[in-house]
Amino acid sequence: MEYIVIVVAVVVVLGIALAAFLVPRRRRGQVEAPAPRPGTDVLPGVGDDATTPVEEQRAPISDVELPEAPAGPVVEEPVLERPEPAAGRLTRLRSRLSRSQSGFGKGLLSLLSRERLDDETWEEIEDTLLTADLGVAPAQELVERLRTRARVEGVQSPEAARILLREELLALVDPALDRALRTERHVEDGRPAVVLVVGVNGTGKTTTVGKLARVLVAEDRDVVLGAADTFRAAAADQLTTWGDRVGVVTVRGPEGGDPASVAFDAVKVGIEQEADTVLVDTAGRLQTKVGLMDELGKVKRVIEKHGPVDEVLLVLDATTGQNGLVQARVFGEVVDVTGIVLTKLDGTAKGGIVVAVQRELGVPVKLVGLGEGPDDLAPFDAEAFVDGILGES
Numbered sequence: 001m002e003y004i005v006i007v008v009a010v011v012v013v014l015g016i017a018l019a020a021f022l023v024p025r026r027r028r029g030q031v032e033a034p035a036p037r038p039g040t041d042v043l044p045g046v047g048d049d050a051t052t053p054v055e056e057q058r059a060p061i062s063d064v065e066l067p068e069a070p071a072g073p074v075v076e077e078p079v080l081e082r083p084e085p086a087a088g089r090l091t092r093l094r095s096r097l098s099r100s101q102s103g104f105g106k107g108l109l110s111l112l113s114r115e116r117l118d119d120e121t122w123e124e125i126e127d128t129l130l131t132a133d134l135g136v137a138p139a140q141e142l143v144e145r146l147r148t149r150a151r152v153e154g155v156q157s158p159e160a161a162r163i164l165l166r167e168e169l170l171a172l173v174d175p176a177l178d179r180a181l182r183t184e185r186h187v188e189d190g191r192p193a194v195v196l197v198v199g200v201n202g203t204g205k206t207t208t209v210g211k212l213a214r215v216l217v218a219e220d221r222d223v224v225l226g227a228a229d230t231f232r233a234a235a236a237d238q239l240t241t242w243g244d245r246v247g248v249v250t251v252r253g254p255e256g257g258d259p260a261s262v263a264f265d266a267v268k269v270g271i272e273q274e275a276d277t278v279l280v281d282t283a284g285r286l287q288t289k290v291g292l293m294d295e296l297g298k299v300k301r302v303i304e305k306h307g308p309v310d311e312v313l314l315v316l317d318a319t320t321g322q323n324g325l326v327q328a329r330v331f332g333e334v335v336d337v338t339g340i341v342l343t344k345l346d347g348t349a350k351g352g353i354v355v356a357v358q359r360e361l362g363v364p365v366k367l368v369g370l371g372e373g374p375d376d377l378a379p380f381d382a383e384a385f386v387d388g389i390l391g392e393s
């Protein structure tokens with residue numbers, strides 16, 4: 001009995017202890033009821049949304065740096081070349097002329113300065129003129145005139161010989177010929193001047209068109225190029241490069257396409273762009289005269305649907321001598337050549353070709369090429385040319 005009382009007492013004590021332990025634990029584990037939410041559980045009050053302002057350091061406005069603009073693709077403006085003015089170019093290039101023609105000019109001067117001007121000397125003078133490609137008839141004429149004047153006036157000194165030779169060469173080259181290039185816009189008809197450039201391939205035709213564009217750009221003209229040499233694709237590329245360098249548009253067609261259609265389009269573009277001058281490069285295959293005539297004749301006819309062609313320039317390579325004269329004759333029969341461009345005069349002593357070709361075609365040399373540089377094409381000037389041949393006095 002006593003035992004039972006002890007057990008009951010222990011159970012009661014343990015029960016009280018357990019209760020005392022559990023009640024505070026449950027209170028501590030209670031989850032606090034969430035605060036009523038403004039706008040959901042209760043009506044929102046003023047400033048309920050406000051956050052506690054944070055004191056932070058701010059840079060003064062003057063210290064704020066703008067972010068750099070994002071780097072986009074850089075478009076580079078093409079740098080256009082400014083060609084040299086055309087005036088006085090032959091004077092600048094005279095030293096090249098003197099270098100290439102020194103054998104011709106100095107040879108003549110030393111012969112004419114001999115103390116005794118006998119038959120043998122006159123023959124040597126004539127041979128020198130023929131070697132320089134002056135042509136038989138002009139050479140004989142010149143010798144005759146020099147002989148007469150030497151007999152009448154006498155040639156007392158090298159200086160007198162020089163003056164005599166200069167006057168007679170100048171008369172032969174003919175300073176009175178009209179060498180002006182017709183490249184002015186036809187204001188009254190609202191169309192550009194059209195210059196057709198013809199010649200055998202390899203004479204420097206494409207190069208000449210490019211250089212001539214520069215001569216005109218130097219005079220502030222608006223120029224359009226027509227790459228009607230569709231026979232050789234590289235010719236159109238070459239011409240486009242010349243044009244790009246001075247900001248001139250080149251009209252071109254597909255390789256092997258119709259040259260007349262390219263020429264027509266070039267003039268059309270020239271009219272639309274109100275250009276001053278359209279320069280048309282052509283192919284000059286000389287396989288048959290009939291073929292050449294067909295091609296060039298068609299190019300000219302088609303261009304003339306827009307209006308007359310102003311200049312037909314024949315490009316001749318001065319180093320080919322008599323061969324150049326044969327070409328000149330054939331082209332002269334096919335188209336009405338209005339002017340001659342003599343290229344590569346820097347590479348030959350045959351300056352007499354100027355006189356020979358003028359006589360052959362009856363048209364003046366209007367431009368001469370004196371090097372491979374972009375501005376080595378000069379308007380022809382008879383006095384500067386003769387002075388170049390005779391060299392410095």
Ligand SMILES: Nc1nc2c(ncn2[C@@H]2O[C@H](COP(=O)(O)OP(=O)(O)OP(=O)(O)O)[C@@H](O)[C@H]2O)c(=O)[nH]1
Nearest residue numbers: 201202203204205206207235343344369370371372
């Ligand atoms: N030394 C010198 N070389 C020149 C002159 N004119 C042109 N040339 C050179 O002659 C070569 C032929 O010139 P091109 O213009 O390609 O000849 P092209 O007649 O147009 O020939 P195709 O394009 O085949 O019709 C080039 O290397 C030119 O640089 C010049 O006055 N002097």
